[in-house]
Amino acid sequence: MKKHQPGREDALPEGDQATTDSKEFPRVLIVGQSFNGHSGGGITLTNHFRGWPSDRVAVATTAADFPDFMTCSHYYHLGSSELKWVWPLSLFSSCRDQSGRVAAAEPRIESSSAQKAFARESGGLRKVVGGIFRTLVAFLGLGEFLVVARPSVALLDWIAEFCPDVIYTQLASVGMIRLVHGIVERTELPLVVHIMDDWPSVLNADGVLGPLLNRRSHSEFRGLLRRTSRLVAISGRMAEVYSSRYGREVGYSHNPIDIDVWTQHAKSSWAVGVPFRFVYAGRVGRANARSLADVAAVIADLRSEGADVVLEVYTQDAGTPLADALSKMGVLVKSALPHGRVPELLGAADAVVLPLDFDDAGFAFSSLSMPTKTAEYMASGAPMLVYAPRGGALAEYARSAGECALLVDTAHDGRLADAVLAFVNDENLRASLGRHAKIQAIKEHDAVRVRENFRSILASAARDGLAESTSLRVRS
Structure with a gap:
């Protein structure tokens, strides 16, 4: 040729x-x-x-x-x-x-x-x-x-x-x-x-x-x-x-992100429903399966103590061994929605979870990554819990962006449980995080720019x- x-x-x-x-x-x-x-x-x-x-x-x-x-x-x-x-x-x-x-x-x-x-x-x-x-x-x-x-x-x-x-x-x-x-x-x-x-x-x-x-x-x-x-x-x-x-x-x-699409469904009230719904939408696998299990374990403990709170996972990996393991922990694992319906899903959540694994293999793969859903989560206005290792790109972004997410950057020390409880109990915290996240999404991720x-x-x-x-x- x-x-x-x-x-x-x-x-x-x-x-x-x-x-x-x-x-x-x-x-x-x-x-x-x-x-x-x-x-x-x-x-x-x-x-x-x-x-x-x-x-x-x-x-x-x-x-x-x-x-x-x-x-x-x-x-x-x-x-x-x-x-x-x-x-x-x-x-x-x-x-x-x-x-x-x-x-x-x-x-x-x-x-x-x-x-x-x-x-x-x-x-x-x-x-x-x-x-x-x-x-x-x-x-x-x-x-x-x-x-x-x-x-x-x-x-x-x-x-x-x-x-x-x-x-x-x-x-x-x-x-x-x-x-x-x-x-x-x-x-x-x-x-x-x-x-x-x-x-x-x-x-x-x-x-x-x-x-x-x-x-x-x-x-x-x-x-x-x-x-x-x-x-x-x-x-x-x-x-x-x-x-x-x-x-x-x-x-x-x-x-x-197309701001006009996301603002149609973005959260404007941070009063919670019953049960309190933490939502994760995305893949379950390399670099996030263990951290998702950590979140699931904390929520399972709260439920055992009488709290009415659930974790819902929407994923194309439903039915895989890793997703099934989450189901056994009480997670509501559902098939992924078409991407056009995700803004409505996230806007209706009481809080969203963005986890990355803390083990060496997971950190090596994802430490420099910015998950695709980061900007989408922020644009939804749902208060965001970032559970990701210190020093990684996601954790550092959440830290530098100010009050757009509640960051837990260490594992197995009680901070994750404290963060989940704070989301459930503090409407002012949820509203502040949601409002700042929407502003940050427009500032940094507007599709036009x-x-x-x-x-x-x-x-x-x-x-x-x-x-x-x-x-x-x-x-x-």
Whole structure:
């Protein structure tokens, strides 16, 4: 495939003044994360690109469905032509995901009937041997390094047809690092990398070969950074750390919120209902399952003493072992609501809970993260309990933002129980926290301002073209 050539001179913005002309919106190829309303990365992506001309956005993703053709009209499914196990593990894959462009009428790409039949008929020994291989791979920690990730001819042709000006990605795996690196090398397009969590610090942390593979994955990530025009963090704290760690300028852009949407349902009275409802809406898993259990244990103790208080968890992880464990503690675990209904849910809560785990593994992953729901919780006006370790980005944000949340940044010392009781008993506290949180949300997370800043980052990367590798000086 030929190296990318700019498709049209008018594809890039001219000058620094914003206009309503489509030239202000470069043609963006998004690789990896897709638009959705249930994951942090998907919600953040959707909110950043809302208002972007749909014909100037294309998404290449491993996602199994493509729900949002209003935001984006060009989709490509990344399948076994781009991401596959090395031989002989490839022999034991039960199915092979199809790759290719996706039309609006196709809700998902399924494996072919022939492939499914092969998977059914080739059970027995093939399944047993495959299980042994997968167990060995997990034991050694080799999973990420046994995936071949490279752009296929079909993908490169689709990219050339769309003719993007810039690539945007959230990465988050070695396989995606390799695939994006391959696309950049073949197209010579400028690249913008947006980091949601500090996953580079925990890549390949498990397994016998974890330390060795960690060094290799870090090397591959740094290699991609040398080809990156703009590096964007999810929080100010992450931007500071990454600037020091990688020796380059790092911006940041957190999940924006449409103030008008949230104010329709925002809380304006802080009298409580019966029972008192603490609400959490989001995933249950890595970096928050233990802290959620801590909150559940405190509320269970209060209930045993006669307090009429409940914790409700709305999550797409309902039915998983971690969610079931919460249910056994008396938590009301319910399926996640469509994102459009979340403002009403949070506005009706007596209080909202934002927890992150305190253990070393959880802190390593989330210490620089700003959860997507942070701005949404504040905009709802529901008083917010932040239960997160001291020194992490979330705890420091809650501390620096003043009276927009009640912060508990230590674990197992009685402060969490005291905070929960304070929420239940003190209406003045709830009202003060809710009012200040709404003000902070408007000040820091208004979508109009955040989207314009984000647009300018992509536009400037598109103007500059491919970054000069010698100018990045990534530290070893």
